[in-house]
Amino acid sequence: MMDVLYFAWVRERVGLPKERVETGAATVRELVAELKAREPRYEAAFADEGALRVAVDQELTDFDASLTGAREVAFFPPMTGG
Amino acid sequence: MMDVLYFAWVRERVGLPKERVETGAATVRELVAELKAREPRYEAAFADEGALRVAVDQELTDFDASLTGAREVAFFPPMTGG
Amino acid sequence: MDIRVQESPFAFGAEAEAFAARQRGMGAVVTFTGIVRDLPGGMAHMEIEHYPGMTEAALRKIAEEAQARWDLGDALIIHRHGRLGPDEMIMMVATAARHRVAAFEAAEFLMDFLKSRAPFWKKEHLSEGAQWVAAKEEDEAALDRWAPKEGA
Amino acid sequence: MDIRVQESPFAFGAEAEAFAARQRGMGAVVTFTGIVRDLPGGMAHMEIEHYPGMTEAALRKIAEEAQARWDLGDALIIHRHGRLGPDEMIMMVATAARHRVAAFEAAEFLMDFLKSRAPFWKKEHLSEGAQWVAAKEEDEAALDRWAPKEGA
Numbered sequence: 001m002m003d004v005l006y007f008a009w010v011r012e013r014v015g016l017p018k019e020r021v022e023t024g025a026a027t028v029r030e031l032v033a034e035l036k037a038r039e040p041r042y043e044a045a046f047a048d049e050g051a052l053r054v055a056v057d058q059e060l061t062d063f064d065a066s067l068t069g070a071r072e073v074a075f076f077p078p079m080t081g082g
Numbered sequence: 083m084m085d086v087l088y089f090a091w092v093r094e095r096v097g098l099p100k101e102r103v104e105t106g107a108a109t110v111r112e113l114v115a116e117l118k119a120r121e122p123r124y125e126a127a128f129a130d131e132g133a134l135r136v137a138v139d140q141e142l143t144d145f146d147a148s149l150t151g152a153r154e155v156a157f158f159p160p161m162t163g164g
Numbered sequence: 165m166d167i168r169v170q171e172s173p174f175a176f177g178a179e180a181e182a183f184a185a186r187q188r189g190m191g192a193v194v195t196f197t198g199i200v201r202d203l204p205g206g207m208a209h210m211e212i213e214h215y216p217g218m219t220e221a222a223l224r225k226i227a228e229e230a231q232a233r234w235d236l237g238d239a240l241i242i243h244r245h246g247r248l249g250p251d252e253m254i255m256m257v258a259t260a261a262r263h264r265v266a267a268f269e270a271a272e273f274l275m276d277f278l279k280s281r282a283p284f285w286k287k288e289h290l291s292e293g294a295q296w297v298a299a300k301e302e303d304e305a306a307l308d309r310w311a312p313k314e315g316a
Numbered sequence: 317m318d319i320r321v322q323e324s325p326f327a328f329g330a331e332a333e334a335f336a337a338r339q340r341g342m343g344a345v346v347t348f349t350g351i352v353r354d355l356p357g358g359m360a361h362m363e364i365e366h367y368p369g370m371t372e373a374a375l376r377k378i379a380e381e382a383q384a385r386w387d388l389g390d391a392l393i394i395h396r397h398g399r400l401g402p403d404e405m406i407m408m409v410a411t412a413a414r415h416r417v418a419a420f421e422a423a424e425f426l427m428d429f430l431k432s433r434a435p436f437w438k439k440e441h442l443s444e445g446a447q448w449v450a451a452k453e454e455d456e457a458a459l460d461r462w463a464p465k466e467g468a
Contacts, residue, residue: 008213008285009296058218060281074215074283078299081214081243081284082198082255082275082416090365090437091448140370142433156367156435160451163366163395163436164264164350164407164427176336181329184349188403191353194346194423197336201343201414251340262353265458268424271346275416306417 002067004031006045007076010052013045028054029063031073045075053078084149086113088127089158092134095127110136111145113155127157135160165231165239167223169214171246176253183240183258190237190260192267196275202250206291212245212254215283219243226277230259233273234266241274243284276306317383317391319375321366323398328405335392335410342389342412344419348427354402358443364397364406367435371395378429382411385425386418393426395436428458 004021006014025031032049035042046052049063055074056065067073086103088096107113114131117124128134131145137156138147149155166183168174176197184193200210227239237260244254257274261267286297318335320326328349336345352362379391389412396406409426413419438449 005215007215007283008287011213055215055218055283058215058221060222074218076215076283077285077296078304079280079283080286080297080299081212081282082279087367089367089435090439093365137367137370137435140367140373142374156370158367158435159437159448160456161432161435162438162449162451163364163434164431175333177329177331177333179329180332180347181327184328184351184405187351189354191351193349193351195332196416196420197345198416199336199339199343199345202341253336264348264350264427268348268420268427272420275420 002070003072004035005072005074007074009077010045010075013041015041023067025067027063027067028056028061028065028073031067032063032075051077084152085154086117087154087156089156091159092127092157095123097123105149107149109145109149110138110143110147110155113149114145114157133159165224165227166241167220167227168242169216169219169223170242170244173244174242174253174256176256179240179242179256180258183238183260187237187260189262190267191262192264193258193260194264194267194271195256195258196271197256198254200248200250200252200254203288203290207250208289208291209250210248210254211287211289211294212248213285213287214243214245218283222282223278226274226281229277230270230273234259234261234270236261236266236270239270239274241278243278243282245284273310276303276310279303280307317376317379318393319372319379320394321368321371321375322394322396325396326394326405326408328408331392331394331408332410335390335412339389339412341414342419343414344416345410345412346416346419346423347408347410348423349408350406352400352402352404352406355440355442359402360441360443361402362400362406363439363441363446364400365437365439366395366397370435374434375430378426378433381429382422382425386411386413386422388413388418388422391422391426393430395430395434397436425462428455428462431455432459 005018087100138152180195240258259267259270392410411419411422
């Protein structure tokens with residue numbers, strides 16, 4: 001079980017900001033594959049991996065990152081602060 | 083006749099901030115030679131040309147600059163504003 | 165170090181003044197302020213989303229890195245989120261250092277990393293509709309300037 | 317464009333705030349403030365001499381060049397002369413531009429030229445005596461960054 005968070009247009013496409021997900025995914029990429037298999041809205045949100053960024057437990061990382069022990073995974077587009 | 087101004091340590095060595103000088107010097111360098119010939123304090127002020135900067139009519143220039151029509155010449159060390 | 169993420173406006177002048185006033189032995193203070201630009205077509209407002217928790221940690225990490233790298237007297241980051249109108253201030257940074265080059269470089273470093281590595285997302289609400297601001301390639305490229313160099 | 321050479325102190329925060337507030341359509345404001353550094357050995361005070369008339373003209377020319385080069389919204393320069401104590405503010409510049417890189421570059425340009433091309437001279441009065449501040453080679457070298465390049 002882990003919290004999965006979505007921000008900006010990823011949040012809009014998925015249709016919610018946060019959900020609790022039951023998963024055995026070992027990596028971020030496996031989690032994405034599971035989500036995409038669920039429903040078309042996840043397909044739409046995760047269609048282009050290159051347009052997405054991911055943080056595991058609030059640290060920026062990449063899609064190969066391990067989810068062992070992870071409590072929170074967040075998906076969002078490239079950041080535009082400042 | 084022109085006004086000759088001195089700033090910072092040039093002013094301190096010459097001993098005054100400004101004077102009116104009767105000169106027929108055609109260039110800044112000729113004016114400097116005339117001044118140096120006057121008194122040791124000018125010798126001291128103008129000993130090292132490389133350590134000096136010059137402005138003619140309030141525009142930075144160099145020691146080769148013409149004094150034709152000039153009303154004001156100023157000598158000073160490299161600037162240290164900011 | 166002073167890091168604030170907030171919805172409410174901040175008083176840029178008072179913050180800048182207070183930041184400069186509390187420095188000792190620093191010869192240079194630089195501030196940067198980001199403002200909502202009124203766009204062609206008319207910006208109704210801007211909405212800034214962020215990732216509570218991660219945002220503060222990311223900004224702190226960026227500021228700590230700047231402080232170590234330039235031996236800063238101090239650094240300040242204030243960044244707003246929520247809804248902002250045209251000409252409202254989005255954020256500010258301030259840096260203090262003994263010399264001007266360090267103060268300028270550190271402020272640019274903070275801005276470059278804040279732009280592309282702090283979890284903020286801007287959505288522009290224009291008269292013809294809303295759109296998420298796309299990240300610019302030049303902003304990502306700006307980070308290269310700060311990559312470790314040989315001998316550095 | 318706002319150029320001031322004055323003996324009296326200026327209110328950095330209020331000036332920065334007013335400068336930012338009067339911009340329209342600008343996304344970025346940068347300020348730089350130079351402060352009298354308390355030196356090892358103890359700075360009693362600093363004395364700044366300038367060349368009335370030429371100073372204002374030189375600053376105006378530098379600001380005009382920055383404005384043309386980066387299409388600035390506005391530029392501000394305030395520089396004090398006379399006697400200043402430790403931690404007093406010597407001067408400030410502010411620049412406003414649509415984007416951050418232009419605002420930063422223009423502020424650095426103003427500072428680099430102001431340092432070596434505006435007729436100000438600093439004398440430090442330390443506990444063991446007074447000395448004129450020597451110009452630094454690195455300050456002269458900093459101007460090279462702004463030399464016209466091919467294709468520019």
